[in-house]
Amino acid sequence: MSQQTSPTEPEILPVATGRQTWAWLRGELRSRPWSVVSTGVVGLTAAAMAVLPVYVLGVLVDRIIDRAPSSVIVTIAVVVTVSALVGGVALGLSHYLIGRLGAVALADLREAGVERALGLPTTTVERVGRGDLLSRVSTDVATIGKAVSDVIPTMFASVLLGLLSLVAMLGLDWRLGLAGAIALPCYVVALRWYLPRSAPRYALERRAIAERSQVLMESMIGVETVHAYGLHTTHQRAIETASAKVRDISIGVFTLFTRFVGRINRAEFIGLATILVTGFWLVRHGEVTVGQTTAAALLFHRLFSPISTLLFTFDEAQDAGASLARLVGLVNVTAAPASVTAPAPEPLDGTLELDDVEFGYDDARPVVRGVGIRVEPGQRVALVGSTGAGKSTVAGLAAGALTPQRGSARIGGVALAAMTPGQRRRHVAIVSQEVHVFAGPLADDLRLADPEATDAQLREALRTVGADDWVDALPDGLDTVVGEGGHQLTAAQAQQLALARLKLADPTVAVLDEATAEAGSQGALVLERAAAAVTEGRTTLVIAHRLTQAASADRVVVMADGEVVEEGSHDELMAAGGRYARLWHAWTARHTYSTETMT
Secondary structure (H helix, E strand, O other), X not given: OOOOOOOOOOOOOOOOOHHHHHHHHHHHHHOOHHHHHHHHHHHHHXXXXXXXXXXXXXXXXXXXXXXXXXXXXXXXXXXXXXXXXXXXXXXXXXXXXXXHHHHHHHHHHHHHHHHHHHHOOHHHHHHHOHHHHHHHHHHHHHHHHHHHHHHHHHHHHHHHXXXXXXXXXXXXXXXXXXXXXXXXXXXXXXXXXXXXXXXXXXHHHHHHHXXXXXXXXXXXXXXXXXXXXXXXHHHHHHHXXXXXXXXXXXXXHHHHHHHHHHHHHHHHHHHHHHHHHHHHHHHHOOOOOHHHHHHHHHHHHHOHHHHHHHHHOHHHHHHHHHHHHHHHHHHOOOOOOOOOOOOOOOOOOOOEEEEEEEEOOOOOOXXXXXXXXXXXXXXXXXXXXXXXXXXXXXXXXXXXXXXXXXXXXXXXXXXXXXXXXXXXXXXXXXXXXXXXXXXXXXXXXXXXXXXXXXXXXXXXXXXXOXXXXXXXXXXXXXXXXXXXXXXXXXXXXXXXXXXXXXXXXXXXXXXXXXXXXXXXXXXXXXXXXXXXHHOOOOEEEEXXXXXXXXXXXXXXXXXXXXEEEEEEOHHHHHHHOOHHHHHHHHHHOOOOOOHXXXX
């Protein structure tokens, strides 16, 4: 059995180009014209109300110089107060409208992304790794969501305020407006320097994070095998390398950003100094008033915060843009054409048979080769081996999720590839360690396996897996909302839930792909008992990372490098003193309980 694994850099799903991303965004905006128009009108109102007080302060300066009566202060105070109130309301409403518009668009994109992810061929998911896919529908969605609620409203308000301030300066005197506009090329130069350098780095950072997620997931899922085979150093080195790559890229991004800040500060100094010098010259020659110069300087100075915010948020906007491109890239993945398959004959019995199967995810060396496994009706067979031995691929072949490139996978003499999806769901079910708890009532989550199940049947399934006690203790029992936004289940409880679904689905064949691994937690024994209960009398193939599962199985199949290298009962393999025996001794040396504990 291979003693070393060297995680390679995984392939990732396509990332949308800038043109494809903008095309999606334009399409979303065109589909909601009234929302876009109302958002723009409210935003312009908020920006106008922010500019008005600064403009009237310039008027106040001139009135004071002209020795106007003190009553003018009251008038200006009223204007400032009203504009502040109206501007505050308009700004808040603008943020709300932008957030709502963005949230609706993101919801559409997220639904399309999840739908496409669920429709991806299993071969694609296995080839690119789950880390990249999960990071797109979780981390990338969260990044875009934060930008929609925080970054985009701020950028929108800053752009409108900047444009109206420049118009106001031109209204005071075209030369003052021109003086303020001198800073614009400096800002543009800073952006042109920053954006081409930052965009690739943000995209590289997102990819590095996805790669780190994949390495972490592979090591966590296979943690017991890593322990048993002493692969700690190899996997730890892979995790450290992936984490160091993310760290180095993030430091480089931050260093680039600080250099960008220096260029922004330089542009601010140039703009304000130009306005003051120009204003001084114009006032001295009687071309403009002191109040006009004061208003122009204040308008430009007031832009320091929104312009800096606008430019600095490009940091987060680039990050969100990279995430958006990854999510749009997922949505744009070409879906495999649906095939219409006539129902195959019903299986004669519950025999699961893999006959000389071979499978690979690309043109490289096959992941599994010449694998032959036969599980008699009601028999329980455990499949063991190191990480990368091909166990999960065999599980996919046995469940019909993958189609052998050579050989065949059959249930009761009927090829799984010939069955319709409905037939496969009736006759075989797979439960993995990656269990998802859907948001909603617990009863609805269970009825995913059998929509017609009664409450009594749900409780019986929960009782079988030993989950009835903690379910009864929930605030609303079966009606308790679980998942996101509801009661959070522990990892062990979520796996019990998945096993209860298996009981309700009642398939002919059950495939447990590390479904009770639980990484050494106290709930592991409970889960193993639950798995044994729901598969009693059922043809079962267990991908076992916990060797207590293998010890209690009717037969054990040992894999290495994609091939079956040993087969027999636990006692027979222990007596043979081969690979399985070495694995068992390594396992028992690290665990305080054994097969006697299970019984």
